[in-house]
Amino acid sequence: MKKQSGGRALSRILWELSQDAQRERIAISDLLVALGDRATGALMFLFAFPNVLPTPPGTSSILGAPLIFLSAQLMLNQAPWLPAFVANRSMARADFSLLVKRIVPWLQRAESLLRPRLSSLALPPMEYFVGFVSLLLSVLLVLPIPLGNVLPALAISLMALGVLERDGVWVLAGLAMTVVAGSVVYGVLFAMLKAGLYFFTQIL
Template sequence: MTGPAAGSALSAVLQRLAEEEGERISIGDLLAALGDRALGALMFVFAFPNALPALPGTSAILGLPLVFLAAQLAFGRRPWLPRFIAARSIPRPAFRALVGRMHPWLQRAERLLRPRASALALPPMEYLVGAVCLVLAVVVLLPIPMGNMLPAFSISLLALGILERDGYWILAGLAAALASAALVSGVVIVFVKMALYAVAAWLP
């Protein structure tokens, strides 16, 4: 799996897309610009915005394509999205603002990423990473209060690790995924207890 374009950093590709003309940019536009083999790049683009605070509604737009892409990574398929997802779009100024928030984080990551322990980022381990990302992507899509950010951050680490063949980032992403599982299960348990308490309070 290669990067979004030969000799182009992901941050530079996103910046170029943000500066292009046009009122809106669709998910299909991102898919085309990031390249046929850039599953890692696409998964980062759809996951990382959900890891940022104060972006309500992001998971509703980016969560579903993230599920599709994670499934394709798990089964070793090329990136593809159905038309009803690819046609979704956001205003160009909103995309420009989003890229502006992502850009400094991504640039820092790109300075640290490099091929190492690459067996962890290649098949068959790559398929296991895809399966983990698929579970996390489903969690991101669900309306769990405070349950999106850490799973989305975990997917971001794993996606960059796959993109740059960096096994250390894969390990960091798997560790974050375990923390995500503990956090989300804790949040779910708390809300279930609250719901049961509310129901008990209404019963005679």
């Protein structure tokens, strides 16, 4: 299993935390502690990627809120921090374990491909721009836009892993996906607006 730069692989950290029988629940604050100085990029991935997978309706609005905080902190070069009402949220370890089992196979595939290259694209000041773009995408995630969560979440996931591993190629892939996501969301919003205007004119 590939190691993250500066420490253990993110997939291994998540797996070990999910298997810790001494914990009945896993809080977001536990993840902050376990991930240390890599928490910003790692948590951005963890909150974004579940939106790429099939999830119950409303999941994106729940996971999008922490993403807004984390993206803003990346943009402003601040240490990872979440307000208490977010950091204290927790889930049963069994539920966390099920989530990790869904994420880890995808994450391990990504870790086998990630490596430091074109690192200037994953370091400041480019890192701050990634935070700004991720912030805009996070806002899209919390909005109730049909089909408006998968592509923004994928873009954030790619950029977060790129920043985490100093892999500029993945950052570029995330930025490219951002353009695609923006085009799709714009198209959906335009179609909704057009349908709304048509409906409004029909009832007049």
